[in-house]
Amino acid sequence: MPPGGITPAAGELEARRPAGSRRVRLLLRWYPRSWRARYGDEFTELLIAELAEQPRSWRRSADVARGGLFARLTGAGLTSASLASAGLAGDPLDPAAGRRASLATLACSAAVFLTAGAAMWAQLTVGWEWAPPAARGAAIAMAVMSVAMLLFALLAAAAAAPANTAAVLASVRGQAPKLRRPFLLMVGGALVLILGGRHFGNAWPGTGGHWWPHQGLVPGGIAAFSWACTLSVTSYWAHPAALASFPAAELAWMAISPAAMLGLVAGTAQLVRRVKLSPRVLRHEARMGCAAIAGMAVFLGGALCWVTERGPGPRGLFQAGAIDAAALAVMAAALAIGWQAAQRARSAAPR
Numbered sequence: 506m507p508p509g510g511i512t513p514a515a516g517e518l519e520a521r522r523p524a525g526s527r528r529v530r531l532l533l534r535w536y537p538r539s540w541r542a543r544y545g546d547e548f549t550e551l552l553i554a555e556l557a558e559q560p561r562s563w564r565r566s567a568d569v570a571r572g573g574l575f576a577r578l579t580g581a582g583l584t585s586a587s588l589a590s591a592g593l594a595g596d597p598l599d600p601a602a603g604r605r606a607s608l609a610t611l612a613c614s615a616a617v618f619l620t621a622g623a624a625m626w627a628q629l630t631v632g633w634e635w636a637p638p639a640a641r642g643a644a645i646a647m648a649v650m651s652v653a654m655l656l657f658a659l660l661a662a663a664a665a666a667p668a669n670t671a672a673v674l675a676s677v678r679g680q681a682p683k684l685r686r687p688f689l690l691m692v693g694g695a696l697v698l699i700l701g702g703r704h705f706g707n708a709w710p711g712t713g714g715h716w717w718p719h720q721g722l723v724p725g726g727i728a729a730f731s732w733a734c735t736l737s738v739t740s741y742w743a744h745p746a747a748l749a750s751f752p753a754a755e756l757a758w759m760a761i762s763p764a765a766m767l768g769l770v771a772g773t774a775q776l777v778r779r780v781k782l783s784p785r786v787l788r789h790e791a792r793m794g795c796a797a798i799a800g801m802a803v804f805l806g807g808a809l810c811w812v813t814e815r816g817p818g819p820r821g822l823f824q825a826g827a828i829d830a831a832a833l834a835v836m837a838a839a840l841a842i843g844w845q846a847a848q849r850a851r852s853a854a855p856r
Contacts, residue, residue: 529553532566535573602778604787607850609774611794614843616770618801619657621832621839623731624738625808626650628829630728631710642814649807651722656800664793667786668777675780683779691772697765698734705733705758737763740828787850794847801840808833 529552533541629647638644709729737759741748812825812833
């Protein structure tokens with residue numbers, strides 16, 4: 506045995522470690538802390554060996570980034586997708602924790618989808634307050650998206666009731682300390698959105714239009730609130746000169762509302778992950794998730810009917826822009842991630 510009791514293989518690894526240690530640490534940062542604590546050492550040795558054979562590889566960096574982001578999204582540690590991208594093998598985490606993490610991922614995906622979708626829907630509601638669309642695509646889109654939004658509201662209420670009950674019971678049983686932070690995040694984000702949405706909704710561009718059965722499909726108060734909560738989803742960010750003409754309070758709201766929405770979603774996801782749901786509640790939440798995915802697919806189909814239609818409607822209304830095409834891409838990605846999470850939650854839910 507060589508001096509110091511170090512085998513040749515281990516000595517070679519130690520010799521290679523300083524050269525790529527910084528790059529390895531940066532690559533590992535893509536993965537969440539819990540994943541690094543459990544699998545970081547093994548993954549580090551694998552990366553060191555690969556860096557020694559091939560110092561530069563954008564494909565490797567992209568694979569590590571993809572696996573790390575997916576691990577952060579799922580919150581379930583090492584999954585099949587991250588295993589494939591990392592080239593490792595290991596045992597899955599606690600199945601119950603994995604189911605809760607899949608539901609949390611689904612909630613986050615739905616929130617991203619609805620943020621982009623609500624911005625598009627609010628744009629259509631503004632146009633319809635002033636004149637019904639002449640083209641069939643916009644009319645179909647408005648009807649389909651409005652029905653889907655109603656479905657989302659009903660599903661959210663149906664999913665929240667048992668989860669909130671479980672959270673209250675967990676607090677009574679002495680788990681309040683670990684639920685305090687996510688609860689405050691969730692409630693704080695919701696309060697900011699409600700108060701800000703009500704206040705800035707008074708400047709809704711549809712004010713002064715008309716709402717009756719053969720023209721507007723959505724009550725003005727609901728449309729104004731949706732518009733106000735999604736003010737930050739705008740192409741004006743790419744035009745600083747035009748953005749500077751906005752009132753200071755509105756600019757502040759456009760910066761604060763995404764943070765409030767992030768707090769609401771993050772708090773909800775953390776609560777779902779930390780509260781131990783019964784098998785019956787898990788099955789219920791998985792069913793609600795699958796129904797939400799179906800609603801997202803319907804909503805996306807309606808949005809496509811509008812965005813792919815050429816030309817503006819009356820008075821230049823109902824014209825889709827680059828921001829709407831970007832929103833479609835975001836919604837499609839959120840739907841794909843949510844579908845995978847829903848499938849995992851449904852297949853893993855206890856019978």
